[in-house]
Amino acid sequence: MRTVLIPTDFSANAMNAIEYALNLYKNERTDFYILHAYADEAYETFDKENGTLSFNEHTAAIEKNVDASLNELIGTVTNSRRNPKHSFKSLIAFESLVDAVNDFVDKRNIDLVIMGTQGKTGNKKITFGSYTVQVFKYVRCPVLAIPGDYVFQQPKKILFPTDYMMPYKRRELKLLNTMAADFKSEIYCLYISDFETLSNRQVDNKRFLQEELSKAYLFFETTPEGNKAETILENIAQKNIDLLVMINARYSFLESLLYQSTVDQIALHPKIPFLVMQNLPR
Structure with a gap:
């Protein structure tokens, strides 16, 4: 239920x-x-x-x-x-x-x-x-x-930018995993960094992500560091993404967008549904 x-x-x-x-x-x-x-x-x-x-x-x-x-x-x-x-x-x-x-x-x-x-x-x-x-x-x-003018499309393609630095919540990943199973979704985990080698912490978090999103078609990609908002929007356009997923956590890219910008200055402007998962106590 x-x-x-x-x-x-x-x-x-x-x-x-x-x-x-x-x-x-x-x-x-x-x-x-x-x-x-x-x-x-x-x-x-x-x-x-x-x-x-x-x-x-x-x-x-x-x-x-x-x-x-x-x-x-x-x-x-x-x-x-x-x-x-x-x-x-x-x-x-x-x-x-x-x-x-x-x-x-x-x-x-x-x-x-x-x-x-x-x-x-x-x-x-x-x-x-x-x-x-x-x-x-x-x-x-x-x-x-x-978005107000968005007409429902099945979330077949999901973009999930992540730096693999923060621990993920099992309950929230289960929510995403169930959605991916229902719609046979592809999830693109996008790592924006100039360094492809991951730390032990990042490797563990990436492995946990793979385990908890077992019902999705998972793709792991790395793209060079740059303007993260522009990179995310470019990937949305290039891959015809139906759903953007990000995590709100201390010191995360999303937190910097939300806390350091006024509403009309937020650099990320997705025209598709945007799922924000929380790394906050509940």
Whole structure:
């Protein structure tokens, strides 16, 4: 049984993420939790000059509207995509998105978070909205981000840039391994370095990767050091990649992208689904 959490702000991008999730797990028994976190919305829309509603009344009104919207959304999805293997539950949280996602990841033992790359107010000139970047940074669970205009394609070709330096999580590799088995996927492990010889630590981690991704067609490639973001994007284009996978860990390339860049300056702009696996405590 798979457990998937899908945050929604009821935007077209969020709906597209739901569609992707339904296709990705079409043949697998899956519990889908559709979440709306509304703390930021409540604070932003509360008019302190307006004495007609107290803050508690204001939040109660928002929660009522959210509950109705979630029920309508789930009704639309279940009526249009009847699948006996899928179940849906709505979740409402008066929290920030990151806090709400982390709380429900723990409470519901979530395997994967799937969300859009942009929200209602998304800037089309940037790849990842601020909420998506925050989730990438701080959520203790794999996160799969779906571009708003992406039409589902089976993840037949997966690019996995790695330096083999950090230990991988068995549970997260199992998630990827199962996906690869379901779609008979090729996984290209890309080592970006001027040095082909691996340290003992890297050799051990590479061996663990081979063992845990046993159901995938694995390819190991090395490419010279350079602009890593450009190298990754070039490989996506050259290999017609369907899914990009990276690991968020201390001192990793992805961490440097997320922490040292503002949202509109992030150098990596994939136009395909992007799975971020976490090397964070859970």
